[in-house]
Structures are given as C-alpha cells and as structure tokens.
Amino acid sequence: MSRVTERFYIDPKYQLETIPKEIENNIPQEPEPYYCDPQSGLIKAVNLAIYLRRPLLLEGEAGCGKTRLARAVAHQLRLPYYRWDVRSNSKAQDGLYTYDAILRLHDVQIQQFTRQFTPQCSQPTAGSSDTLQTNPIEDEQPTQRRNPSNPKDYRTLGALGKAFDFKSCPSVVLIDEIDKASIDFPNDLLTVLDEPWKFEIPETGEVIEATEHNRPIVIITSNREKGNLPAPFLRRCIYFYIEFPKDRLKEIVRTHDDQANQQKQLERTTATHSREDGEIIDRSIECFLKIREDESLVKKPGTSEFLDWLEALRNFDNELVNPAKQLTKYYPIPHRELLFKHSEDWLKDWKVS
Numbered sequence: 001m002s003r004v005t006e007r008f009y010i011d012p013k014y015q016l017e018t019i020p021k022e023i024e025n026n027i028p029q030e031p032e033p034y035y036c037d038p039q040s041g042l043i044k045a046v047n048l049a050i051y052l053r054r055p056l057l058l059e060g061e062a063g064c065g066k067t068r069l070a071r072a073v074a075h076q077l078r079l080p081y082y083r084w085d086v087r088s089n090s091k092a093q094d095g096l097y098t099y100d101a102i103l104r105l106h107d108v109q110i111q112q113f114t115r116q117f118t119p120q121c122s123q124p125t126a127g128s129s130d131t132l133q134t135n136p137i138e139d140e141q142p143t144q145r146r147n148p149s150n151p152k153d154y155r156t157l158g159a160l161g162k163a164f165d166f167k168s169c170p171s172v173v174l175i176d177e178i179d180k181a182s183i184d185f186p187n188d189l190l191t192v193l194d195e196p197w198k199f200e201i202p203e204t205g206e207v208i209e210a211t212e213h214n215r216p217i218v219i220i221t222s223n224r225e226k227g228n229l230p231a232p233f234l235r236r237c238i239y240f241y242i243e244f245p246k247d248r249l250k251e252i253v254r255t256h257d258d259q260a261n262q263q264k265q266l267e268r269t270t271a272t273h274s275r276e277d278g279e280i281i282d283r284s285i286e287c288f289l290k291i292r293e294d295e296s297l298v299k300k301p302g303t304s305e306f307l308d309w310l311e312a313l314r315n316f317d318n319e320l321v322n323p324a325k326q327l328t329k330y331y332p333i334p335h336r337e338l339l340f341k342h343s344e345d346w347l348k349d350w351k352v353s
Contacts, residue, residue, distance in 0.1 A: 004047040006038050008076050014213065015078060016169045023166065026080040030263070034065065034072035035255040037248050045240040046073060046219075052238070055175075055193055055218040057229070060242030063302025066221040070174035073217065080171040084159035090181045092188035095160040099151075099203045108148045151204045160192060163216035164199070164208045175220045179229065186233035193218060194236060244292075245303060249285045256307060277314060280324040284310050287327040291339065298342035309338040 019027060036042055046069070049056035058066040074081035084095050146153040163171035178186060192199050198209035210216065220237070222229060245252060288309070292300045301309075312335040313327075326334055333339070340346045 005041075005044050008043060008050070008073050009047050010050050010077050010079075010170070010217075014170055019078070020168065023080050023168075026082070026171075027078055028071050028075040028081055030075075031259055032068055032072035032075050033256040033259040034068050035245075035248060035252045036069075036072070037245070037251070040243075042069070042240060042242065045238055049219070049238045050170075050217050053215045053217075055220050055237045057220045057222060057234070057237040057239050058242060059222050059224060059239070061244050061300070061302050062223055063304035064242045064244055065303060066242055067174065067176055070172050070219040073219070074172035077172070079169060079217070080163070080166060081174070082159035082162050082171055083174045083176065085176050086178050086180050086185070088180050088182075090185060092185055092192070093158075095158040095175065095189075096164075096192065096199050096208075097155050097157050097161045097201055099155045099201070101154065101203070103146075104148055104151070104154045107146055111148060152206070155201055155204055155206075157208075160216065160218075161199075161208060163214070164192075164197070164210040167211065167214050170214050171216045173216045173218045175218065177223060177225075178220050179222045179225045183226070183230065186229050190233060190236060246289060249288070249303070249306065250281060252303065253281055253285075253307070253310065280313060280327075281310065283324040283327045284313055287333070288339075291333075297340075298344050299340075301339040301341075305339055309335055312338060 045056060048054075058069065060066055070083070071081055073079075157165055159173050159175075163173050175189075178189075196209070197211075197215055198207055200207050228234075284306075288301070288306050291297075316335065336346070340348075
C-alpha cells in the first residue's frame with residue numbers, strides 16, 4: 001500500500017509507452033518543485049481521486065500550493081496537462097468548447113465579397129485552373145485556414161474538452177479557483193464530471209466522450225471567496241485541506257533549490273543557491289513564522305510569498321551584506337513589500353522581537 005501514500009500512482013495500463021509529438025508540449029517537461037509531505041495525506045488523496053475518477057477539491061490558504069499540485073502530478077505521471085482559470089463570468093461550457101459563429105459569418109461574407117469582385121476565383125478558365133480556383137481563405141497562413149462550410153473550423157475545445165477528446169491516456173485538468181464563478185457553475189460542471197462522461201456540440205453535431213481509458217484526473221482549487229460550494233457538488237468530490245506547511249518550509253526551500261541547481265547544471269552555469277546559505281534559510285523561516293503568529297494581520301503571508309522573500313534576501317539587494325543578521329529586532333524587515341499586501345499590515349512598525 002506504500003504506493004498510495006509515497007508517490008502519485010496510476011495504473012501503468014493508462015499511461016503512454018511513447019509520447020506522440022502532437023501532445024508532447026502538453027506534458028510538463030520540467031519538474032515542478034513541489035514538496036509533498038507523505039505524512040500530510042495529500043498524496044493519498046490524489047491517488048484516491050485517480051483510482052475513483054472523482055474530482056479532487058483542494059482548499060487552503062492562498063499560496064499554499066493548491067494550484068501547482070496538478071502540474072506536479074502531470075509531470076510525475078507523464079500525462080498531458082490542461083489548465084482552466086475560472087473567472088467571474090465563466091460558464092461550465094467554456095471548459096468544454098467555444099464556438100465562434102460571428103467569425104464564421106465573417107468568413108462567409110469575405111468569401112462572397114471575394115467571389116463577387118474577383119469572379120475568376122469561382123470561374124476558372126482553361127489552362128489556369130490551379131491558380132483561379134484558389135479559395136481566398138486558404139491563402140491565409142496555415143493556422144488561419146478556415147472553411148465556412150465546415151463548422152468544426154469554428155469550435156475550440158476547452159481544457160476539459162481536450163481531455164475528453166484525447167483518447168490515448170488520461171489527462172490532468174486543473175480547474176483553478178472555482179469559487180470565482182457563479183453559484184450555478186459547480187453544479188453545471190456535474191453534468192460532465194460524472195456519468196456518462198460526454199457532451200454534445202450542437203453547432204457541429206459532435207459528441208465527445210471520455211471512455212474508461214481516458215477519463216481525466218480533475219483537480220479543483222477553491223478559496224471559498226463566495227462561501228461554501230453547493231452540497232451536490234461536494235458529494236461528488238474528494239476533499240483535501242492543505243494546511244500551511246509550518247514545519248516543512250525548509251524542505252520546500254530545498255526542493256526549489258535542488259531543481260534550480262539542476263537546471264543550472266543543464267545550462268552549464270553557476271548554481272543559483274548553495275547548501276552553505278543555511279543560516280539565512282533558518283533565520284528567515286524563524287522570522288517568517290514569527291510574523292505569521294500575529295493574529296491582527298489582515299492577511300498572513302503564504303508559502304509563495306515566503307519563497308519570493310527568501311529569494312530577494314539572497315540575491316536581490318547587494319547592500320544587504322549579511323541578510324541573516326538584518327532579520328533581528330534591531331532592523332526593519334527587509335523587502336517587506338513581498339510579505340504585506342494590506343495597508344494596515346504594511347504600515348505597522350514591523351520589527352522582529
């Protein structure tokens with residue numbers, strides 16, 4: 001059973017032996033510097049979602065790693081990755097497909113106009129058929145070629161649509177910040193994230209279905225901006241709350257450093273960080289956790305803000321000769337603009353005691 005708690009796991013029969021060129025760019029090539037504590041239960045939750053083919057709903061503080069998990073899963077399992085950033089005006093259909101009827105009408109009018117004023121395009125003469133039969137739309141760049149008689153040229157699959165349409169293996173789909181949309185949005189999603197795992201495109205007559213083999217691994221994030229999500233939606237999700245990694249900041253820093261250094265080795269350049277700067281890591285973690293202890297903060301800084309802050313302490317300002325020593329009660333906090341995002345927090349006289 002260790003495989004379900006120590007690493008992300010999918011039955012090998014669902015994975016590709018060779019990666020087709022057309023999806024190679026959809027599989028994350030670089031490893032995601034994501035530290036996942038085996039004791040936290042997050043790996044098990046991901047594997048449950050994969051096994052049961054249920055959406056995994058993640059909640060937790062902003063910046064605690066909800067969004068980056070999906071990419072880390074896709075990279076480790078070598079699966080295509082599609083991201084859908086939800087907005088306030090998003091509709092469930094946006095994740096399936098969009099259809100540009102106005103563009104099609106425009107192309108029809110352009111085609112009619114061209115034929116009207118360049119009759120030779122539609123009335124070829126003997127001996128010059130190759131040139132005279134050219135469709136003006138086809139003269140455009142390959143990515144712009146459209147045929148108004150083919151409605152499929154005007155529909156674009158969304159993140160879920162692409163995952164449903166790719167039959168060779170499951171894809172990982174991130175639906176980020178679902179709570180930004182209207183209250184109906186999550187329930188509308190249920191019509192596709194459950195049996196029969198298919199949807200229709202009336203404009204083209206297509207029915208796109210995810211089979212047992214390619215049903216996507218769906219990871220959804222929420223910050224509860226608009227309260228709780230609807231109960232029917234929650235019943236169909238696997239839920240996990242990512243706690244602030246108070247005791248794992250050092251491991252997270254090491255994970256990011258190791259990846260950055262590996263990348264530098266590939267580029268044959270000098271390593272970004274060394275193991276020798278442990279003093280500033282220890283001191284910054286101590287200072288950062290002390291800041292977060294203040295319950296009067298309007299917004300406590302999260303993990304991503306800490307990583308940016310540490311990077312600035314290490315490399316941004318050459319005048320900070322010894323940043324570790326500046327993180328004391330005798331100095332204002334360096335680069336506090338990376339930590340405090342509300343005026344009330346910003347204006348406080350922050351000094352570490």
